[in-house]
Amino acid sequence: MKVLETHFVKVIETPIRLQEYAVGIFKTTSTKSSLKKAIKKGVVKVNGKTATTALHINEGDTIELFQLEEKAQKKHFNFTLEVLFEDDYLAIIYKPAGILVSGNSFATIDNALMQNLQKSTSPNTTRPRPVHRLDYPTSGLLLIGKTTESIIVLNQLFEKKEIQKTYHAICIGKMERNGEINFPIDDKKASTSFEVIQSIESPRFAFLNLVKLQPKTGRKHQLRKHLFSIGNPILGDKEYFLENKVLKGKGLFLHASTLTFTHPFSDKKITITKELPKKFKKIFP
Incomplete structure:
Protein backbone atom coordinates (compact mmCIF):
# COMPACT_ATOMS: atom_id res chain seq x y z
CA MET A 1 0.00 0.00 0.00
CA LYS A 2 1.12 3.55 -0.76
CA VAL A 3 0.96 6.37 1.81
CA LEU A 4 -1.48 9.09 0.70
CA GLU A 5 -1.25 11.47 3.68
CA THR A 6 0.57 11.69 7.02
CA HIS A 7 -0.47 13.57 10.17
CA PHE A 8 1.68 14.18 13.27
CA VAL A 9 -0.19 14.69 16.56
CA LYS A 10 1.35 17.73 18.24
CA VAL A 11 -0.41 19.00 21.37
CA ILE A 12 -3.25 17.02 22.92
CA GLU A 13 -4.28 17.31 26.58
CA THR A 14 -6.01 13.96 27.05
CA PRO A 15 -6.18 10.83 24.85
CA GLU A 20 -13.13 11.53 16.79
CA TYR A 21 -9.67 13.08 16.52
CA ALA A 22 -9.00 12.23 12.87
CA VAL A 23 -12.12 13.81 11.34
CA GLY A 24 -10.87 16.43 8.89
CA ILE A 25 -7.12 15.83 9.27
CA PHE A 26 -6.91 14.15 5.84
CA LYS A 27 -8.16 15.76 2.63
CA THR A 28 -9.19 12.43 1.13
CA THR A 29 -11.24 11.33 4.17
CA SER A 30 -12.62 14.63 5.39
CA THR A 31 -15.97 13.37 6.72
CA LYS A 32 -16.67 11.15 9.71
CA SER A 33 -18.28 8.45 7.58
CA SER A 34 -15.42 8.32 5.06
CA LEU A 35 -12.88 8.15 7.88
CA LYS A 36 -14.76 5.29 9.55
CA LYS A 37 -14.82 3.36 6.26
CA ALA A 38 -11.06 3.91 5.80
CA ILE A 39 -10.35 2.58 9.32
CA LYS A 40 -12.54 -0.49 8.73
CA LYS A 41 -10.71 -1.18 5.44
CA GLY A 42 -7.42 -1.16 7.34
CA VAL A 43 -5.86 1.76 5.45
CA VAL A 44 -5.26 3.92 8.54
CA LYS A 45 -2.17 3.23 10.64
CA VAL A 46 -1.01 4.78 13.92
CA ASN A 47 2.70 4.53 14.67
CA GLY A 48 3.00 1.93 11.93
CA LYS A 49 0.24 -0.34 13.20
CA THR A 50 -3.20 -0.85 11.64
CA ALA A 51 -5.70 1.22 13.62
CA THR A 52 -9.17 0.45 14.95
CA THR A 53 -12.06 2.83 15.69
CA ALA A 54 -11.59 2.25 19.44
CA LEU A 55 -7.90 3.24 19.43
CA HIS A 56 -7.02 6.33 21.48
CA ILE A 57 -4.64 8.97 20.12
CA ASN A 58 -1.89 10.55 22.22
CA GLU A 59 0.51 13.46 21.76
CA GLY A 60 3.42 12.49 19.49
CA ASP A 61 1.52 9.80 17.53
CA THR A 62 1.92 9.54 13.76
CA ILE A 63 -1.26 8.81 11.77
CA GLU A 64 -0.94 7.61 8.18
CA LEU A 65 -3.59 7.15 5.51
CA PHE A 66 -2.80 4.56 2.84
CA GLN A 67 -4.24 3.98 -0.60
CA LEU A 68 -5.92 0.59 -0.91
CA GLU A 69 -4.45 -1.28 -3.84
CA GLU A 70 -7.06 -2.12 -6.44
CA LYS A 71 -7.33 -5.81 -7.26
CA ALA A 72 -6.86 -6.32 -10.96
CA GLN A 73 -10.03 -7.58 -12.58
CA LYS A 74 -9.47 -10.67 -14.71
CA LYS A 75 -12.53 -9.92 -16.80
CA HIS A 76 -14.15 -6.67 -17.86
CA PHE A 77 -17.87 -6.27 -18.35
CA ASN A 78 -18.11 -5.47 -22.05
CA PHE A 79 -21.09 -3.11 -22.04
CA THR A 80 -21.28 0.11 -24.06
CA LEU A 81 -22.40 3.15 -22.07
CA GLU A 82 -23.62 6.49 -23.37
CA VAL A 83 -21.34 9.21 -21.95
CA LEU A 84 -23.04 12.62 -21.84
CA PHE A 85 -20.26 14.55 -20.07
CA GLU A 86 -16.65 13.79 -19.21
CA ASP A 87 -13.53 15.61 -18.08
CA ASP A 88 -10.48 14.74 -15.95
CA TYR A 89 -12.49 14.76 -12.71
CA LEU A 90 -15.94 13.35 -13.36
CA ALA A 91 -18.34 11.94 -15.89
CA ILE A 92 -22.10 11.66 -16.37
CA ILE A 93 -23.36 8.52 -18.06
CA TYR A 94 -26.76 7.11 -18.98
CA LYS A 95 -27.85 4.02 -17.04
CA PRO A 96 -30.43 1.95 -18.91
CA ALA A 97 -33.23 0.31 -16.97
CA GLY A 98 -32.62 -3.29 -15.96
CA ILE A 99 -28.98 -3.14 -14.89
CA LEU A 100 -27.41 -2.77 -11.44
CA VAL A 101 -25.20 0.22 -10.64
CA SER A 102 -22.88 -1.85 -8.43
CA GLY A 103 -22.81 -4.87 -6.16
CA ASN A 104 -21.64 -8.48 -6.17
CA SER A 105 -22.99 -9.14 -9.66
CA PHE A 106 -20.51 -9.05 -12.56
CA ALA A 107 -22.93 -7.27 -14.92
CA THR A 108 -22.91 -3.80 -13.31
CA ILE A 109 -22.36 -0.23 -14.44
CA ASP A 110 -19.43 -0.09 -12.01
CA ASN A 111 -17.66 -2.92 -13.86
CA ALA A 112 -18.27 -1.31 -17.26
CA LEU A 113 -16.87 2.15 -16.49
CA THR A 125 -6.51 9.18 -10.57
CA THR A 126 -8.36 6.03 -9.52
CA ARG A 127 -10.81 3.54 -10.95
CA PRO A 128 -13.96 5.51 -11.83
CA ARG A 129 -16.79 4.98 -9.37
CA PRO A 130 -20.50 5.92 -9.22
CA VAL A 131 -21.11 8.44 -6.42
CA HIS A 132 -24.83 7.70 -6.03
CA ARG A 133 -27.28 4.98 -6.96
CA LEU A 134 -30.24 4.36 -9.21
CA ASP A 135 -32.55 1.40 -8.65
CA TYR A 136 -32.20 -1.61 -10.96
CA PRO A 137 -35.44 -0.80 -12.87
CA THR A 138 -34.78 2.96 -13.06
CA SER A 139 -33.18 4.58 -16.10
CA GLY A 140 -31.32 7.86 -16.24
CA LEU A 141 -28.27 9.95 -15.40
CA LEU A 142 -25.53 8.66 -13.14
CA LEU A 143 -22.67 10.79 -11.78
CA ILE A 144 -19.19 9.21 -11.77
CA GLY A 145 -16.02 10.28 -9.94
CA LYS A 146 -12.70 9.67 -11.73
CA THR A 147 -10.19 10.71 -9.04
CA THR A 148 -9.90 10.00 -5.32
CA GLU A 149 -10.52 13.67 -4.55
CA SER A 150 -13.49 14.07 -6.88
CA ILE A 151 -15.24 11.00 -5.44
CA ILE A 152 -14.93 12.49 -1.95
CA VAL A 153 -15.98 16.01 -3.00
CA LEU A 154 -18.98 14.80 -5.03
CA ASN A 155 -20.16 12.71 -2.07
CA GLN A 156 -19.90 15.85 0.08
CA LEU A 157 -22.00 17.80 -2.45
CA PHE A 158 -24.71 15.13 -2.20
CA GLU A 159 -24.58 15.28 1.61
CA LYS A 160 -24.96 19.08 1.46
CA LYS A 161 -27.82 18.73 -1.06
CA GLU A 162 -25.92 20.85 -3.61
CA ILE A 163 -26.62 18.46 -6.49
CA GLN A 164 -30.15 18.80 -7.82
CA LYS A 165 -31.74 15.70 -9.34
CA THR A 166 -34.88 15.82 -11.45
CA TYR A 167 -36.86 12.72 -12.34
CA HIS A 168 -39.84 12.00 -14.54
CA ALA A 169 -42.37 9.27 -13.86
CA ILE A 170 -45.71 8.07 -15.16
CA CYS A 171 -48.10 7.69 -12.23
CA ILE A 172 -51.48 6.03 -11.85
CA GLY A 173 -54.75 7.71 -10.80
CA LYS A 174 -56.08 11.23 -10.48
CA MET A 175 -53.52 13.68 -9.02
CA GLU A 176 -53.26 17.22 -7.78
CA ARG A 177 -51.46 19.48 -10.25
CA ASN A 178 -48.52 19.97 -7.91
CA GLY A 179 -47.53 19.54 -4.30
CA GLU A 180 -44.99 18.31 -1.80
CA ILE A 181 -44.90 14.90 -0.15
CA ASN A 182 -43.48 14.85 3.37
CA PHE A 183 -43.66 11.26 4.50
CA PRO A 184 -40.96 9.69 6.72
CA ILE A 185 -39.03 6.74 5.31
CA ASP A 186 -37.39 4.32 7.75
CA ASP A 187 -38.21 6.82 10.52
CA LYS A 188 -36.19 9.53 8.75
CA LYS A 189 -37.41 12.81 7.28
CA ALA A 190 -38.10 12.59 3.55
CA SER A 191 -39.44 15.22 1.16
CA THR A 192 -40.37 15.22 -2.54
CA SER A 193 -41.93 17.94 -4.68
CA PHE A 194 -43.99 16.99 -7.72
CA GLU A 195 -45.63 18.68 -10.72
CA VAL A 196 -48.06 17.01 -13.12
CA ILE A 197 -47.06 17.96 -16.66
CA GLN A 198 -49.77 16.09 -18.53
CA SER A 199 -52.67 13.73 -17.77
CA ILE A 200 -54.69 11.37 -19.94
CA GLU A 201 -57.66 9.12 -19.27
CA SER A 202 -56.99 5.39 -19.21
CA PRO A 203 -59.55 2.54 -19.43
CA ARG A 204 -57.50 0.39 -17.07
CA PHE A 205 -55.93 2.94 -14.70
CA ALA A 206 -58.56 5.74 -14.82
CA PHE A 207 -55.81 8.32 -15.30
CA LEU A 208 -52.13 8.28 -16.22
CA ASN A 209 -49.94 11.28 -15.41
CA LEU A 210 -46.55 12.41 -16.64
CA VAL A 211 -44.99 13.80 -13.46
CA LYS A 212 -41.85 15.84 -12.80
CA LEU A 213 -40.23 14.95 -9.45
CA GLN A 214 -37.55 16.64 -7.37
CA PRO A 215 -36.42 14.74 -4.25
CA LYS A 216 -35.14 17.00 -1.48
CA THR A 217 -33.78 14.05 0.48
CA GLY A 218 -32.21 10.81 -0.71
CA ARG A 219 -33.89 7.87 1.03
CA LYS A 220 -33.99 4.39 -0.47
CA HIS A 221 -36.91 4.01 -2.90
CA GLN A 222 -38.04 7.50 -1.85
CA LEU A 223 -39.91 8.48 -5.02
CA ARG A 224 -41.59 5.09 -5.35
CA LYS A 225 -42.66 5.04 -1.69
CA HIS A 226 -43.79 8.68 -1.69
CA LEU A 227 -46.00 8.36 -4.75
CA PHE A 228 -47.49 5.13 -3.43
CA SER A 229 -48.21 6.89 -0.10
CA ILE A 230 -50.49 9.44 -1.83
CA GLY A 231 -52.28 6.73 -3.83
CA ASN A 232 -50.49 7.42 -7.13
CA PRO A 233 -47.91 4.64 -7.57
CA ILE A 234 -45.50 4.65 -10.49
CA LEU A 235 -46.65 2.65 -13.49
CA GLY A 236 -44.90 -0.72 -13.65
CA ASP A 237 -43.83 -0.76 -10.00
CA LYS A 238 -44.01 -4.34 -8.71
CA GLU A 239 -43.11 -3.47 -5.10
CA TYR A 240 -45.31 -0.45 -4.36
CA PHE A 241 -48.62 -0.92 -6.16
CA LEU A 242 -52.40 -0.85 -5.89
CA GLU A 243 -54.29 -4.14 -6.19
CA ASN A 244 -54.98 -5.11 -9.81
CA LYS A 245 -53.12 -2.00 -11.03
CA VAL A 246 -49.73 -3.52 -11.95
CA LEU A 247 -48.52 -3.17 -15.54
CA LYS A 248 -46.28 -6.14 -16.31
CA GLY A 249 -43.65 -6.58 -18.99
CA LYS A 250 -42.83 -2.90 -19.58
CA GLY A 251 -40.60 -2.19 -16.58
CA LEU A 252 -40.74 0.75 -14.18
CA PHE A 253 -41.71 4.13 -15.61
CA LEU A 254 -39.18 6.16 -13.61
CA HIS A 255 -36.37 8.11 -15.26
CA ALA A 256 -33.59 10.29 -13.77
CA SER A 257 -33.73 13.03 -16.39
CA THR A 258 -31.57 15.95 -15.19
CA LEU A 259 -28.51 16.62 -13.01
CA THR A 260 -27.64 20.20 -12.05
CA PHE A 261 -24.65 21.27 -9.92
CA THR A 262 -21.61 23.52 -9.80
CA HIS A 263 -18.51 21.68 -10.97
CA PRO A 264 -16.35 21.41 -7.82
CA PHE A 265 -13.07 21.96 -9.69
CA SER A 266 -13.94 24.35 -12.55
CA ASP A 267 -16.78 26.23 -10.76
CA LYS A 268 -18.85 26.01 -13.95
CA LYS A 269 -22.59 25.34 -13.77
CA ILE A 270 -23.30 21.86 -15.12
CA THR A 271 -26.79 20.91 -16.31
CA ILE A 272 -27.17 17.64 -18.19
CA THR A 273 -30.52 16.31 -19.39
CA LYS A 274 -31.39 12.95 -20.92
CA GLU A 275 -34.60 12.70 -22.91
CA LEU A 276 -37.40 10.38 -21.82
CA PRO A 277 -37.20 6.73 -22.92
CA LYS A 278 -39.32 5.56 -25.86
CA LYS A 279 -41.79 3.75 -23.62
CA PHE A 280 -42.71 7.11 -22.01
CA LYS A 281 -43.27 8.69 -25.43
CA LYS A 282 -45.60 5.93 -26.49
CA ILE A 283 -47.99 7.01 -23.73
CA PHE A 284 -47.20 10.75 -23.83
CA PRO A 285 -46.05 11.54 -27.41
Whole structure:
Protein backbone atom coordinates (compact mmCIF):
# COMPACT_ATOMS: atom_id res chain seq x y z
CA MET A 1 0.00 0.00 0.00
CA LYS A 2 1.12 3.55 -0.76
CA VAL A 3 0.96 6.37 1.81
CA LEU A 4 -1.48 9.09 0.70
CA GLU A 5 -1.25 11.47 3.68
CA THR A 6 0.57 11.69 7.02
CA HIS A 7 -0.47 13.57 10.17
CA PHE A 8 1.68 14.18 13.27
CA VAL A 9 -0.19 14.69 16.56
CA LYS A 10 1.35 17.73 18.24
CA VAL A 11 -0.41 19.00 21.37
CA ILE A 12 -3.25 17.02 22.92
CA GLU A 13 -4.28 17.31 26.58
CA THR A 14 -6.01 13.96 27.05
CA PRO A 15 -6.18 10.83 24.85
CA ILE A 16 -9.05 10.89 22.34
CA ARG A 17 -10.52 8.16 20.16
CA LEU A 18 -9.08 8.02 16.65
CA GLN A 19 -12.46 8.26 14.92
CA GLU A 20 -13.13 11.53 16.79
CA TYR A 21 -9.67 13.08 16.52
CA ALA A 22 -9.00 12.23 12.87
CA VAL A 23 -12.12 13.81 11.34
CA GLY A 24 -10.87 16.43 8.89
CA ILE A 25 -7.12 15.83 9.27
CA PHE A 26 -6.91 14.15 5.84
CA LYS A 27 -8.16 15.76 2.63
CA THR A 28 -9.19 12.43 1.13
CA THR A 29 -11.24 11.33 4.17
CA SER A 30 -12.62 14.63 5.39
CA THR A 31 -15.97 13.37 6.72
CA LYS A 32 -16.67 11.15 9.71
CA SER A 33 -18.28 8.45 7.58
CA SER A 34 -15.42 8.32 5.06
CA LEU A 35 -12.88 8.15 7.88
CA LYS A 36 -14.76 5.29 9.55
CA LYS A 37 -14.82 3.36 6.26
CA ALA A 38 -11.06 3.91 5.80
CA ILE A 39 -10.35 2.58 9.32
CA LYS A 40 -12.54 -0.49 8.73
CA LYS A 41 -10.71 -1.18 5.44
CA GLY A 42 -7.42 -1.16 7.34
CA VAL A 43 -5.86 1.76 5.45
CA VAL A 44 -5.26 3.92 8.54
CA LYS A 45 -2.17 3.23 10.64
CA VAL A 46 -1.01 4.78 13.92
CA ASN A 47 2.70 4.53 14.67
CA GLY A 48 3.00 1.93 11.93
CA LYS A 49 0.24 -0.34 13.20
CA THR A 50 -3.20 -0.85 11.64
CA ALA A 51 -5.70 1.22 13.62
CA THR A 52 -9.17 0.45 14.95
CA THR A 53 -12.06 2.83 15.69
CA ALA A 54 -11.59 2.25 19.44
CA LEU A 55 -7.90 3.24 19.43
CA HIS A 56 -7.02 6.33 21.48
CA ILE A 57 -4.64 8.97 20.12
CA ASN A 58 -1.89 10.55 22.22
CA GLU A 59 0.51 13.46 21.76
CA GLY A 60 3.42 12.49 19.49
CA ASP A 61 1.52 9.80 17.53
CA THR A 62 1.92 9.54 13.76
CA ILE A 63 -1.26 8.81 11.77
CA GLU A 64 -0.94 7.61 8.18
CA LEU A 65 -3.59 7.15 5.51
CA PHE A 66 -2.80 4.56 2.84
CA GLN A 67 -4.24 3.98 -0.60
CA LEU A 68 -5.92 0.59 -0.91
CA GLU A 69 -4.45 -1.28 -3.84
CA GLU A 70 -7.06 -2.12 -6.44
CA LYS A 71 -7.33 -5.81 -7.26
CA ALA A 72 -6.86 -6.32 -10.96
CA GLN A 73 -10.03 -7.58 -12.58
CA LYS A 74 -9.47 -10.67 -14.71
CA LYS A 75 -12.53 -9.92 -16.80
CA HIS A 76 -14.15 -6.67 -17.86
CA PHE A 77 -17.87 -6.27 -18.35
CA ASN A 78 -18.11 -5.47 -22.05
CA PHE A 79 -21.09 -3.11 -22.04
CA THR A 80 -21.28 0.11 -24.06
CA LEU A 81 -22.40 3.15 -22.07
CA GLU A 82 -23.62 6.49 -23.37
CA VAL A 83 -21.34 9.21 -21.95
CA LEU A 84 -23.04 12.62 -21.84
CA PHE A 85 -20.26 14.55 -20.07
CA GLU A 86 -16.65 13.79 -19.21
CA ASP A 87 -13.53 15.61 -18.08
CA ASP A 88 -10.48 14.74 -15.95
CA TYR A 89 -12.49 14.76 -12.71
CA LEU A 90 -15.94 13.35 -13.36
CA ALA A 91 -18.34 11.94 -15.89
CA ILE A 92 -22.10 11.66 -16.37
CA ILE A 93 -23.36 8.52 -18.06
CA TYR A 94 -26.76 7.11 -18.98
CA LYS A 95 -27.85 4.02 -17.04
CA PRO A 96 -30.43 1.95 -18.91
CA ALA A 97 -33.23 0.31 -16.97
CA GLY A 98 -32.62 -3.29 -15.96
CA ILE A 99 -28.98 -3.14 -14.89
CA LEU A 100 -27.41 -2.77 -11.44
CA VAL A 101 -25.20 0.22 -10.64
CA SER A 102 -22.88 -1.85 -8.43
CA GLY A 103 -22.81 -4.87 -6.16
CA ASN A 104 -21.64 -8.48 -6.17
CA SER A 105 -22.99 -9.14 -9.66
CA PHE A 106 -20.51 -9.05 -12.56
CA ALA A 107 -22.93 -7.27 -14.92
CA THR A 108 -22.91 -3.80 -13.31
CA ILE A 109 -22.36 -0.23 -14.44
CA ASP A 110 -19.43 -0.09 -12.01
CA ASN A 111 -17.66 -2.92 -13.86
CA ALA A 112 -18.27 -1.31 -17.26
CA LEU A 113 -16.87 2.15 -16.49
CA MET A 114 -13.18 1.41 -17.19
CA GLN A 115 -13.95 0.44 -20.79
CA ASN A 116 -16.15 3.47 -21.45
CA LEU A 117 -14.28 6.37 -19.82
CA GLN A 118 -10.88 7.92 -20.45
CA LYS A 119 -8.32 7.59 -17.66
CA SER A 120 -7.83 10.84 -15.75
CA THR A 121 -4.45 12.56 -16.09
CA SER A 122 -4.73 13.79 -12.48
CA PRO A 123 -2.06 12.55 -10.00
CA ASN A 124 -4.76 11.02 -7.77
CA THR A 125 -6.51 9.18 -10.57
CA THR A 126 -8.36 6.03 -9.52
CA ARG A 127 -10.81 3.54 -10.95
CA PRO A 128 -13.96 5.51 -11.83
CA ARG A 129 -16.79 4.98 -9.37
CA PRO A 130 -20.50 5.92 -9.22
CA VAL A 131 -21.11 8.44 -6.42
CA HIS A 132 -24.83 7.70 -6.03
CA ARG A 133 -27.28 4.98 -6.96
CA LEU A 134 -30.24 4.36 -9.21
CA ASP A 135 -32.55 1.40 -8.65
CA TYR A 136 -32.20 -1.61 -10.96
CA PRO A 137 -35.44 -0.80 -12.87
CA THR A 138 -34.78 2.96 -13.06
CA SER A 139 -33.18 4.58 -16.10
CA GLY A 140 -31.32 7.86 -16.24
CA LEU A 141 -28.27 9.95 -15.40
CA LEU A 142 -25.53 8.66 -13.14
CA LEU A 143 -22.67 10.79 -11.78
CA ILE A 144 -19.19 9.21 -11.77
CA GLY A 145 -16.02 10.28 -9.94
CA LYS A 146 -12.70 9.67 -11.73
CA THR A 147 -10.19 10.71 -9.04
CA THR A 148 -9.90 10.00 -5.32
CA GLU A 149 -10.52 13.67 -4.55
CA SER A 150 -13.49 14.07 -6.88
CA ILE A 151 -15.24 11.00 -5.44
CA ILE A 152 -14.93 12.49 -1.95
CA VAL A 153 -15.98 16.01 -3.00
CA LEU A 154 -18.98 14.80 -5.03
CA ASN A 155 -20.16 12.71 -2.07
CA GLN A 156 -19.90 15.85 0.08
CA LEU A 157 -22.00 17.80 -2.45
CA PHE A 158 -24.71 15.13 -2.20
CA GLU A 159 -24.58 15.28 1.61
CA LYS A 160 -24.96 19.08 1.46
CA LYS A 161 -27.82 18.73 -1.06
CA GLU A 162 -25.92 20.85 -3.61
CA ILE A 163 -26.62 18.46 -6.49
CA GLN A 164 -30.15 18.80 -7.82
CA LYS A 165 -31.74 15.70 -9.34
CA THR A 166 -34.88 15.82 -11.45
CA TYR A 167 -36.86 12.72 -12.34
CA HIS A 168 -39.84 12.00 -14.54
CA ALA A 169 -42.37 9.27 -13.86
CA ILE A 170 -45.71 8.07 -15.16
CA CYS A 171 -48.10 7.69 -12.23
CA ILE A 172 -51.48 6.03 -11.85
CA GLY A 173 -54.75 7.71 -10.80
CA LYS A 174 -56.08 11.23 -10.48
CA MET A 175 -53.52 13.68 -9.02
CA GLU A 176 -53.26 17.22 -7.78
CA ARG A 177 -51.46 19.48 -10.25
CA ASN A 178 -48.52 19.97 -7.91
CA GLY A 179 -47.53 19.54 -4.30
CA GLU A 180 -44.99 18.31 -1.80
CA ILE A 181 -44.90 14.90 -0.15
CA ASN A 182 -43.48 14.85 3.37
CA PHE A 183 -43.66 11.26 4.50
CA PRO A 184 -40.96 9.69 6.72
CA ILE A 185 -39.03 6.74 5.31
CA ASP A 186 -37.39 4.32 7.75
CA ASP A 187 -38.21 6.82 10.52
CA LYS A 188 -36.19 9.53 8.75
CA LYS A 189 -37.41 12.81 7.28
CA ALA A 190 -38.10 12.59 3.55
CA SER A 191 -39.44 15.22 1.16
CA THR A 192 -40.37 15.22 -2.54
CA SER A 193 -41.93 17.94 -4.68
CA PHE A 194 -43.99 16.99 -7.72
CA GLU A 195 -45.63 18.68 -10.72
CA VAL A 196 -48.06 17.01 -13.12
CA ILE A 197 -47.06 17.96 -16.66
CA GLN A 198 -49.77 16.09 -18.53
CA SER A 199 -52.67 13.73 -17.77
CA ILE A 200 -54.69 11.37 -19.94
CA GLU A 201 -57.66 9.12 -19.27
CA SER A 202 -56.99 5.39 -19.21
CA PRO A 203 -59.55 2.54 -19.43
CA ARG A 204 -57.50 0.39 -17.07
CA PHE A 205 -55.93 2.94 -14.70
CA ALA A 206 -58.56 5.74 -14.82
CA PHE A 207 -55.81 8.32 -15.30
CA LEU A 208 -52.13 8.28 -16.22
CA ASN A 209 -49.94 11.28 -15.41
CA LEU A 210 -46.55 12.41 -16.64
CA VAL A 211 -44.99 13.80 -13.46
CA LYS A 212 -41.85 15.84 -12.80
CA LEU A 213 -40.23 14.95 -9.45
CA GLN A 214 -37.55 16.64 -7.37
CA PRO A 215 -36.42 14.74 -4.25
CA LYS A 216 -35.14 17.00 -1.48
CA THR A 217 -33.78 14.05 0.48
CA GLY A 218 -32.21 10.81 -0.71
CA ARG A 219 -33.89 7.87 1.03
CA LYS A 220 -33.99 4.39 -0.47
CA HIS A 221 -36.91 4.01 -2.90
CA GLN A 222 -38.04 7.50 -1.85
CA LEU A 223 -39.91 8.48 -5.02
CA ARG A 224 -41.59 5.09 -5.35
CA LYS A 225 -42.66 5.04 -1.69
CA HIS A 226 -43.79 8.68 -1.69
CA LEU A 227 -46.00 8.36 -4.75
CA PHE A 228 -47.49 5.13 -3.43
CA SER A 229 -48.21 6.89 -0.10
CA ILE A 230 -50.49 9.44 -1.83
CA GLY A 231 -52.28 6.73 -3.83
CA ASN A 232 -50.49 7.42 -7.13
CA PRO A 233 -47.91 4.64 -7.57
CA ILE A 234 -45.50 4.65 -10.49
CA LEU A 235 -46.65 2.65 -13.49
CA GLY A 236 -44.90 -0.72 -13.65
CA ASP A 237 -43.83 -0.76 -10.00
CA LYS A 238 -44.01 -4.34 -8.71
CA GLU A 239 -43.11 -3.47 -5.10
CA TYR A 240 -45.31 -0.45 -4.36
CA PHE A 241 -48.62 -0.92 -6.16
CA LEU A 242 -52.40 -0.85 -5.89
CA GLU A 243 -54.29 -4.14 -6.19
CA ASN A 244 -54.98 -5.11 -9.81
CA LYS A 245 -53.12 -2.00 -11.03
CA VAL A 246 -49.73 -3.52 -11.95
CA LEU A 247 -48.52 -3.17 -15.54
CA LYS A 248 -46.28 -6.14 -16.31
CA GLY A 249 -43.65 -6.58 -18.99
CA LYS A 250 -42.83 -2.90 -19.58
CA GLY A 251 -40.60 -2.19 -16.58
CA LEU A 252 -40.74 0.75 -14.18
CA PHE A 253 -41.71 4.13 -15.61
CA LEU A 254 -39.18 6.16 -13.61
CA HIS A 255 -36.37 8.11 -15.26
CA ALA A 256 -33.59 10.29 -13.77
CA SER A 257 -33.73 13.03 -16.39
CA THR A 258 -31.57 15.95 -15.19
CA LEU A 259 -28.51 16.62 -13.01
CA THR A 260 -27.64 20.20 -12.05
CA PHE A 261 -24.65 21.27 -9.92
CA THR A 262 -21.61 23.52 -9.80
CA HIS A 263 -18.51 21.68 -10.97
CA PRO A 264 -16.35 21.41 -7.82
CA PHE A 265 -13.07 21.96 -9.69
CA SER A 266 -13.94 24.35 -12.55
CA ASP A 267 -16.78 26.23 -10.76
CA LYS A 268 -18.85 26.01 -13.95
CA LYS A 269 -22.59 25.34 -13.77
CA ILE A 270 -23.30 21.86 -15.12
CA THR A 271 -26.79 20.91 -16.31
CA ILE A 272 -27.17 17.64 -18.19
CA THR A 273 -30.52 16.31 -19.39
CA LYS A 274 -31.39 12.95 -20.92
CA GLU A 275 -34.60 12.70 -22.91
CA LEU A 276 -37.40 10.38 -21.82
CA PRO A 277 -37.20 6.73 -22.92
CA LYS A 278 -39.32 5.56 -25.86
CA LYS A 279 -41.79 3.75 -23.62
CA PHE A 280 -42.71 7.11 -22.01
CA LYS A 281 -43.27 8.69 -25.43
CA LYS A 282 -45.60 5.93 -26.49
CA ILE A 283 -47.99 7.01 -23.73
CA PHE A 284 -47.20 10.75 -23.83
CA PRO A 285 -46.05 11.54 -27.41
